[in-house]
Amino acid sequence: MTFDLKGKRALVFGVASEDSIAWAIAQELARHGATVTMGYQKRFLSRVMGLFKDTPWIDGWHECDVTQEDSVQRFFEEAEGTFDMMVHCIAFAPATALQDELIRTTSEDFGTALDVSAYSLVRLCRFAEPKLNDGAGVVCLTYLGADRVVPGYRVMGTAKAALQELTRELAVCMGGRAIRVNAISAGPIRTLAASGVPGFDNILDWMAHSAPLKRNVTQQDVARSALFMLSDLGSGVTGQTLYVDAGYSAVGVPPELDKVRLPGQAAKPIAFGVQ
Numbered sequence: 001m002t003f004d005l006k007g008k009r010a011l012v013f014g015v016a017s018e019d020s021i022a023w024a025i026a027q028e029l030a031r032h033g034a035t036v037t038m039g040y041q042k043r044f045l046s047r048v049m050g051l052f053k054d055t056p057w058i059d060g061w062h063e064c065d066v067t068q069e070d071s072v073q074r075f076f077e078e079a080e081g082t083f084d085m086m087v088h089c090i091a092f093a094p095a096t097a098l099q100d101e102l103i104r105t106t107s108e109d110f111g112t113a114l115d116v117s118a119y120s121l122v123r124l125c126r127f128a129e130p131k132l133n134d135g136a137g138v139v140c141l142t143y144l145g146a147d148r149v150v151p152g153y154r155v156m157g158t159a160k161a162a163l164q165e166l167t168r169e170l171a172v173c174m175g176g177r178a179i180r181v182n183a184i185s186a187g188p189i190r191t192l193a194a195s196g197v198p199g200f201d202n203i204l205d206w207m208a209h210s211a212p213l214k215r216n217v218t219q220q221d222v223a224r225s226a227l228f229m230l231s232d233l234g235s236g237v238t239g240q241t242l243y244v245d246a247g248y249s250a251v252g253v254p255p256e257l258d259k260v261r262l263p264g265q266a267a268k269p270i271a272f273g274v275q
């Protein structure tokens with residue numbers, strides 16, 4: 001059992017800024033001794049360069065647009081050597097699809113959201129597989145909107161549901177070489193991607209109020225769970241979705257409901273428990 005990641009190498013996709021979940025995961029892996037090769041999107045070059053250059057644990061960075069077959073192929077040709085971990089922190093849906101009711105989603109927007117946010121995991125795994133060592137770990141990021149309706153999340157919920165099912169399929173495809181594929185369903189965190197979700201601030205407030213831990217999660221909470229799932233600590237775990245959401249997904253009805261007076265409700269609040 002090795003928890004020390006010295007000598008281990010990780011591939012990380014999805015750093016757009018220092019607030020990115022991918023950046024927190026990369027830093028956590030590095031804290032335990034791993035080196036990291038980054039895949040970045042061209043339009044973020046100047047921003048991520050400030051993070052990547054002069055960072056000793058980053059052993060390379062290459063452009064990679066996960067929707068383009070030739071871009072992913074080039075990335076894996078340029079990334080030298082083999083790897084023990086791969087992190088997929090990528091999602092996108094066109095603004096038109098996020099801002100309008102789901103019923104008006106065009107098939108083009110639907111296809112884009114599914115391609116960038118879900119199929120990209122298949123494409124990355126296909127090109128990565130020859131370079132992943134036996135026993136490697138793969139982690140992707142999902143959200144509660146895959147399981148239940150979250151206002152404003154719309155087509156991204158469908159994309160994340162697909163991503164979670166692909167996680168299970170890929171766990172079977174790669175299990176023969178003991179490569180494990182898992183998803184982390186993170187609670188809401190303020191990042192560039194999250195800023196595109198309408199009403200995101202309200203979601204943050206609601207989650208912090210209703211979750212058992214009475215707070216929102218941080219990038220570091222997610223990064224620590226990713227460390228577990230990517231390292232030998234998670235050696236028996238594959239095809240799973242782990243909820244890192246301060247417990248929100250465990251709650252059906254918030255415990256404070258007995259203190260809430262709903263519109264039209266009788267003056268006396270509901271009393272729960274044995275009388």
Ligand code: NAP
Pocket residue numbers: 014015016017019020021022040041064065066067088089090091092116141142143144185186187188189190191192193194
């Ligand atoms: P982020 O910092 O904005 O990272 C998302 C990354 O995906 C960006 O770098 C984004 O670039 C990139 N991406 C989009 N299309 C791409 C493409 N074609 N090729 C390569 N990269 C592409 O946001 P984040 O919140 O850390 O998101 C990371 C992951 O966590 C996503 O899968 C997200 O759905 C998931 N997640 C986030 C939250 C949250 O509340 N923040 C909660 C649960 C799950 P663009 O900006 O160009 O799209």
